[in-house]
Amino acid sequence: MSIYIAGYILISILLFVVVNFILRKKNVNRLNQSLNEQIGEKVEDTNNEKDITITDELINETLQTTAISEPALEYVNEAADLVKEEEKVTSDRKDTSEAGKQIDEQLANGRGKIIAAMMLGAFVAILNQTLLNVAIPHIMNDLNISASTVQWLSTGYMLTNGIFIPITAFLIAKLGTRKLLLFSVSAFTIGSFICSISTGFSMLMLGRVIQAAGAGVIMPLLMTVFLTIFPPEKRGAAMGLMGVAMIFAPAIGPTLSGWLIGHYSWRVLFDIVIPFGILDLILAFAWMKDVTKVTNPKFDTPGFIFSAIGLGFLLYGFSEAGNNGWGSAVVIISLVIGIIGLILFVWRELTTDNPMLELRVFKYDIFALTTVISMVINMAMFAAMILLPIYLQNIRGFTALESGLLMLPGAIVMGIMSPISGKLFDRMGARPLAIFGLIITVITTWQFTQLTMQTSYAHIMILYVLRMFGMSFLMMTVMTEGMNQLPLHLTSHGTAASNTARTVAGSIGTAFLVTVMTTRTGYHAANYGNVISSSNPYIANKLTELGQGIASAAGIPSQSGQGLATSTIYGKVMQQSTISGINDAFVVATGIAAVALILAFFIKRSKPAAGKK
Known part of the structure; x- marks a missing residue:
């Protein structure tokens, strides 16, 4: 693939x-x-x-x-x-024209090779992350570990990403784009190999951290290279191609993973990416070139420490909130330490002469606005990616493969539309595309608030396809409009800042929506409990009749039949309560998307700023 x-x-x-x-x-x-x-x-x-x-x-x-x-x-x-x-x-106008065309073709071919090497690495890195989600239950059983332990495979990966993304700008200036791509792909491939041969959780966790060290650098590096080698008037189409890796890979991941897990061991999920990592190393070694100036910047040690503490604890706090609730002492302490760390990080970066991450990129108004919009869109996007699999697999009883297949058509639409929306962006800018895409996103997200036990598979698929169609006009176009405003020497800092913000927003969105679903499920279950109670004579009489019917049909004592009847009713209550909680979470996601729609009206067509380092 x-x-x-x-x-x-x-x-x-x-x-x-x-x-x-x-x-x-x-x-x-x-x-x-x-x-x-x-x-x-x-x-x-x-x-x-x-x-x-x-x-x-x-x-x-x-x-x-x-x-x-x-x-x-x-x-x-x-x-x-x-x-x-x-x-x-x-x-000799004719001969020179032909020579000029040959030179342009050589440059275009060289640019295409650079893009191919980077896109393959980004696609495989993102695909591997989404492959693992379906395999979590199988890893728990094989390694004999609990859910609270296995979730560190995702949490630790995310924490490592959060630490490495802010230093991408420093690494680009220090190593250059070629060496940094070789380093990131090598780290990802070595980490995948360690995960594949791991015999225990500790070894598997080590491989995931090494994987994340490479994958966390690839996406900011990819954006920096694209914004450097393409002129502003062609960046929309270029970033549209990048959207194929960013959105198509996570969409097909569940389908591929569901099929592989059904036929092979979970280790195959790591085995299949190793050959592609080796191939990408060969391509990067042969084709990749430095597209930015290599300098020798001074490493901002205090800034790195503050960012690692701030982002690490913040992401950990939000990830744990989905498991333990917002009132948990671990969550509160983590969030407080994270906020203090981020405050110290911002203060350090604004006062030092050699910042690790140039936060002054946010003084550019369009970049700051589009970064906020991208964060909000990221939070809303996680609604379908997190809540739909829960509804399909845990409530409706669909398999992981069926759940993944439902999302596949939306992924195909996204892969087709991303380059097209990039072309449209070059012509008309981000605002009309963002408004159009967000209107579709708001409407389709609201439709997901009407889920029931009778909602058909085809209806859900159509809604998801339409939602992905709307999303295809948003992710890369909004981000590119903001990046176009930055001077070229701030591109690497802008991509690092934007990706850091989106990573934090994705973590917040996941934890927030899962928490909304959990709390609202409990609320609806309590309401059902107030109505369906043994103190209600009518309900008590119906429960007795149901218990007797079950006992008679199964040939068991009436007391056992009564217990089965109560368990059946309780299961139905929790099932319906969970659906109602998911619907409520989609209501919140609709509100989040509506906020992004309002902000989209303020996007302006940006022009590259003439800046001086």
Whole structure:
């Protein structure tokens, strides 16, 4: 499957080759127009097409007599090189045009190789994380561990991600994109191998932490590379391709995992990603290049310690809230320590000369707004990803494979629409797409508040497909609009900050919605208990009749029949209470999506900021 996805990505990237030459000429016109404004009367038209001829003497004279801003100075330097190319075009325009196309094709092919190497690593890393969820019960039985212990396979993975994501910007500057990709894929592959051969929980947990150290770096690195090698006017389509890995992989994960677990050991889930990790290492070694400047920044040790404590305890607190409740002492203490750690981290990053994570990226208004919207969308998205499997498997009795198959069409729609929405973003910006997508998301999320024991499998599938269709216009488009506002030298910091915020939001959303479902289930069960009570003469009489009927049909004593009748009624009450709790959680998720819809009206079309490091 990963090979097919990589092939699809390479084919899509080759489409950009056709328009590269046109984009290059548009860039020439933009530079020349800026020069015309800066130099004024010293520039003269040379033909009916108003081609600009600039000599080195004219540029030097202008620089000495005119105050030119730094961006304009860059345009002058770039234009001087472009003029030399245009002089060659005058001598042999046809041959040079063909040569230019060949150069553009070589650049596009090199860019496609970089993208293929990175996308394969990201796809496999995200896929592996979603594969594990279905295997949790099998790991518990095989290793003879409790639910509270096995959940650390997910919690520890998330904590390690939260620690490594903020230092991605430092690692990119220190190692470069090529070495960092090799490191991250190597760590993920080694971790997968350790998990595959593990004989106990401790060894399995060690492998998961090593996996997370690599996977936590891959996504911010992937975003940084995409935003560096693509110009702003083409980033929408590029980020749409990235959405294939971000959303398609977790959607097909449950289906694939359900089938594998039904036929093989849970260790196969780690075995299948090892060959792809080795393949990606080979591709990265052969194709990956440094696309950012490699420097030697000073490591911000206090900032790293504060971020590790703050994010680690915060994510742990929210993850435990879903298990122990918000009033648990462990949850409260973890959240307090996490908040204090984050406050110290923010203070450190804003006061030091060499911050580990440049938080000043949030002074850019569109980036700050789109980051908040992405966080809210992430919280709402987890409603269907967390609550639907609980409803399908625990309440309706569908298998893990059937639950995964229900989500597969939505994944296919998402994979198809992500590149299309990226193309639309390049034309019209994020606001109309976000509004359209969030309207669909709000409506379909509200429809999930009407679940019953009679809701058909096909109806749920259609709702989920429509919800994923709406989501396909949101994730990458909103994020890209904000990233487009940042200067290029802040791209790595922006991606690290954005991914950190989304990781925290995902943890909060999961814990919050699960807690809502749990508390509301208890509330509905208590209400049913007030009505269905032995103190109610009518209910007591019906229970007695039901018990006698069961005893007679099963040939057991009436007292045993009465007990079975009570257990049956209690089971039905808890079943209906859980459905009502899930519906209430979807009501909250609808409200969260509605908040994102309101914020989407304030998104503006961003232009790259001219910044100076």
